[in-house]
Amino acid sequence: MTTTVTEDTFLAMVQPLRRELVAHCYRMVGSVQEAEDLVQETYLRAWRSFHGFENRSSVRTWMYRIATNTCLTALEGRSRRPLPTGLGAPPGDPTAELRTRPEIPWLEPLPDAVVWGSAPSDPGDVALARDTVRLAFVAALQHLTAQQRAALLLKDVLCWQASEIAEALGLSVASVNSSLQRARAHLAKLDPDATPRLADDDPRLHQLLEAYVEAFEAYDVQRIVQLLTADAEWEMPPFEEWYRGAEDIGRLISTQCPAQGAGDMRLLLTRANGAPAVGMYMRGPDGVHRAFQLQHLTVSADGVAAVTVWFDTDLFARFGLPDHLGPEGEVAVLGEGEAPHCGV
Structure with a gap:
């Protein structure tokens, strides 16, 4: 050269x-x-x-x-x-x-x-x-x-x-x-990687993700618990605690989540680290669903085995997700990057 x-x-x-x-x-x-x-x-x-x-x-x-x-x-x-x-x-x-x-x-x-x-x-x-x-x-x-x-x-x-x-x-x-x-x-x-993950083209993955989104949007904690594996892990920086077991995660969602009922949360599917992820939007007093948290999911044949949650809403723009949602079924203001999608 x-x-x-x-x-x-x-x-x-x-x-x-x-x-x-x-x-x-x-x-x-x-x-x-x-x-x-x-x-x-x-x-x-x-x-x-x-x-x-x-x-x-x-x-x-x-x-x-x-x-x-x-x-x-x-x-x-x-x-x-x-x-x-x-x-x-x-x-x-x-x-x-x-x-x-x-x-x-x-x-x-x-x-x-x-x-x-x-x-x-x-x-x-x-x-x-x-x-x-x-x-x-x-x-x-x-x-x-x-x-x-x-x-x-x-x-x-x-x-x-x-x-x-x-x-x-x-x-x-x-x-x-x-x-x-x-x-x-x-x-x-x-990192023993003991949990075999469902392949992206496995129909069970799509079915489980659809059920997961529906359960959160309905604020059906019992259904969420059923979709988790018995020994599932849940962590959510910047909070230092982490949780193990579907029942404890259900109690966490019941006692700590600001949602009050069906319709308070809306989810958009995306992908992070080669795995499914969801952007969650929480309804405010004015009725607008705003960016609330981003979840990364590890999904096995037995259910959702691990969830990592970030509350840094600046991440939404990086994932090409809107910062808030309009009326049901309508995407509002898009962030940077690609448009959100509802599949994996």
């Missing part, structure tokens, strides 16, 4: 990598906004050093190397991004007062549209990508050191050789292998 390469030529080479680089940075830092900023910084660094790229590796490998080190720099001195289940406390009392932890930088959800903007050409490749942005997997990664995260992702997601990782991170091969061993052992405890 020479320094005579134009910026347009450079962008033509690296722009197709943007989505996968965002996913990589998201796995590293646990925030979509930060990931997108880090990818932008990666592009700037790559352009500035493009004269030094001499085809000793592929452009993709070179860009991942820059992106990984950009993330490592950003993570220096930062706190990890956990979910409430990762704080180490036992399940909470669903009738007790909720306690927030605003000082914690919580793990954020990843809109599917950020990573998959069009239909996949290779179903196998996409299945792998979705597995590596699973919410539970990304949450488990946050418990590793930044170096361990980088080594694990480069090895187990991108299939790099230990020698390539060592060169990229400025480590010895022995250090890389040691980091991988510790990371895998820790990850096996944090």
